[in-house]
Amino acid sequence: MAKMQLVSFKGCPWVQRVAIVLREKKIDFEFIHIEADNRPDWFRAISPHNKVPVLRLDDHRALFESGAIAEYLDETAAPRLHPGDPVERAVHRAWIEYMPSFVDITSAHAYVDSEAEFDKAAALVPAAFEKLERALERQSGGPLFNGARYSLVDAAYAPFLQRHLFLERIRKIGHIDKFPRVKAWAEALVARPSTHSFPPAEFEAMYRDMVKRRNKWISQFVDGPRAAAE
Structure with missing residues (x-):
């Protein structure tokens, strides 16, 4: 997988939260939009709560829950968005x-x-x-x-x-x-x-x-x- 993939229901605010952090950090990513009423099996396999967002880091690892994803991105990519103190x-x-x-x-x-x-x-x-x-x-x-x-x-x-x-x-x-x-x-x-x-x-x-x-x-x-x- 060439870049991170952000799995989304189109227009979801919780996905938008993660997309904002990715853009603030200038991290290259692509959206994968799925339908809320037709969630594919591959999505169910990587989303324990069967919810978006899911951030696929590579072919083997994926993160879920918008707050956890935002914290991960802040810990691993500059600029830091949390205060230093x-x-x-x-x-x-x-x-x-x-x-x-x-x-x-x-x-x-x-x-x-x-x-x-x-x-x-x-x-x-x-x-x-x-x-x-x-x-x-x-x-x-x-x-x-x-x-x-x-x-x-x-x-x-x-x-x-x-x-x-x-x-x-x-x-x-x-x-x-x-x-x-x-x-x-x-x-x-x-x-x-x-x-x-x-x-x-x-x-x-x-x-x-x-x-x-x-x-x-x-x-x-x-x-x-x-x-x-x-």
Whole structure:
């Protein structure tokens, strides 16, 4: 195998997290896209949890779980994206650990079946943004989590902040506007080339189509105003 292969469901944010790290480190790789509803036997053989991402290092070795893959890449390829100081590194890892909870809170309104449920889920979003706003204030001046220096925290949150901005263009809840550091961080990540596995307008259109096909309450608004990136 000439280069690393990143096995993916097209558009998966957890795969995107790994792709970002690979691009930040300028590691040559290729995508292998498979269908979630038709996972081939060779994939099941190298993915113990039957999930993506899987990073095939060579013909004999493969890694799974996005966090573990990101840590491996950071240990084996320059530039290091974790801080050198052990305390700072532990703080960064702690914020990465919080990321799945953040995602659950800030995206829950996209998965409900009624307006009442949507409003209830959206009302919980500010608490998650407030935590990150305080973290960004403690770190440094931005625009990234660690100031001007890109980190694994940025790579972890970038796919999900990007999707939150997409959701805002489908059905705006406006909470991110109340947290200027978080909003500036999200916009800085979206503007960074490493965030993108597809052209931005193409990917936003893909995401909007996925939201529409999910057939939740928010889906009815997908065909409203065109995405700002288009």
